[in-house]
Amino acid sequence: MVSKYSTKFLNICVASFCKSQQMQKAEDVIIDGIRLGVLPDVVTYNTLIDGYCRFSGVDTAYSVLYRMREAGISPDVITYNSLIAGASRNRSLEQSLDLFEEMLQSGITPDIWSYNTLMHCLFRLGKPDEANRIFKDIILKGLSPHPVTFNTMINGLCKYGYTSNAIMLFRNLQRHGFVPQLVTYNILINGLCKVGRMRAARRMLNEAMDSGLEPNAVTYTTLMKSCFRCRQYKHGFEIFFEMKNRGYAFDGFAYCTVIGAFLKLGRFEEANVCMEQMIKNGLGFDLVFYNTFINLYCKEGKLEAAYKMLDELESQGLEYDDYTHSIITDGLCRNGNIEGAWRHLNYMYTTGFVSNSVALNCLIERLGKAGQIDHAMKLFESMEIRDSFAYTSLVHNLCKGIQVKQGRSDQNYEWLDSFTDYLGLNVALDQKLLQL
Structure with a gap:
């Protein structure tokens, strides 16, 4: 005691x-x-x-x-x-x-x-x-590595596209007595899926099961999402039904993945069945769920449907996050509604969101593509935090302006020179243009 x-x-x-x-x-x-x-x-x-x-x-x-x-x-x-x-x-x-x-x-x-x-x-x-x-x-x-050591190394290699090296390391570790757990197999399956090696990912799943390991929701969702991303919808749904038949529990992310695939294929009835199943299982509709479908509708140009989802989101007592605002801004830009994107940014500021670099980057990119480089520069200068995406987008569009719009080239050269000074780069402008 x-x-x-x-x-x-x-x-x-x-x-x-x-x-x-x-x-x-x-x-x-x-x-x-x-x-x-x-x-x-x-x-x-x-x-x-x-x-x-x-x-x-x-x-x-x-x-x-x-x-x-x-x-x-x-x-x-x-x-x-x-x-x-x-x-x-x-x-x-x-x-x-x-x-x-x-x-x-x-x-x-x-x-x-x-x-x-x-x-x-x-x-x-x-x-x-x-x-x-x-x-x-x-x-x-001569330190004794922990399984976390190996998983960190394998995951890092997969993350940066060295999936073959990760598998070679994995096999070498196995020969020296390393007994992998499910988390190791999940890392490798995810890495193989990211580089489009679906058959190898499936073989890795079978190997895990032959070793007596039970795949979990992460394993199946990783495979399923990759199939949908590669437009292998039939295979993805097979994994979905296999998971259901084996009695594995779905989380909200897995349901959203399947529902999104059904909606892309226009299979709305089956999407509704999945939604009802989500509610039945007590998962409910969280912000991730709404962001998933708002993003899908925006990408398909169905802004009306996206705004309906926003209304429903609010009726459920949920609040927008940075990702929601980024999706809407990007959707409006994709559909050429730059004025609407401006209005949404203003609305974002009035509702307490001080800065959202992703949403601002979307608008800067669209303004540059539309030839409104003055507005893009003003928006860029108003940003409190500027990341590499903002710089890349502006430099790219400034260079395009030099090549396409000779009447604006002098001003574009001036802006590019200011970027060079700001970044501390002693690189000739002509070399920069050649690289781009």
Whole structure:
């Protein structure tokens, strides 16, 4: 039995408050514990650091290190793993590497989770070669890899199109005694589906089942969605019915995938049956469901149907999100209704959405294609956050304007030069045009 004044009880309380995102209460519990003579230990501070990393930021979490040292408690590998994981979630590779280096300089030996987190961060930031080097370091240093290590590597290779390499690694691991679980097979099936290797994906599914593993909703939904994307509707529906016959539970995403396929084929009655089945299974219609169908109607030019879905969404007490606004803006642009897209953006701002880069990018792209480069530039300059899509779209349309509309070429050259200065690129304009 845990004493009410033990450090273990203190840690349980701190962990509970951290999980519920009540960080100030977690701090208050530590202060009250010290007053009562219950001193925090490394577990207490590690729990606090992990909570701050998840809900407040790495900088706030890092400040706890000073308090630990003042209390005479030395950080351990778990302390730094939490900080590195927090930096990784923020896609900050430089900060992750700095923390890793600091850990080494403090005399703390990294464990397998330190390397796993670094690998994951490198893959997320589009550096598969560096992630592969980390993986080789794990093997060379004689660390015992965890299944998560292998899954991270296989998933990263698949994500960047190295599916054949992922399968070779998988087979090599199997020869050395690695027993894959369903999550590994799901990763490989998803990777094969993304590169259109449907037969190989199906063989991988059969292999998983022959190994005694039971496919889940993720497995079947991945295969089914890929079939629909490749317009192999018959095969996709076969997977759907196979899943039903085997008694696997569908989630909302699986239902939306099937309903969307039925609607694309004009099989509205069967789509309605699926909707009724969703309700019967207690899944209901969430925002993902409505966004799925609004997107489908917009792509097919059925804006009236899309707006009806918006009305129904509101009647269900749901609120639009950034994705909803992006879908509507893109749909209006696709159908040449730039004025309507402008109105929708204004409506978006009046309802509290300060910025939506995806929606703005859609409008910038459409304005450029329509030759309204002045409006595109003004919209671009009004953006608080500008991503690579916005720059690419503008540069592409500016170059087209130089080639097609000679009367506007001088101004387009001026804008392109300003882009060059802004990005700090010492590249001749003629070279840029040749590359594009």
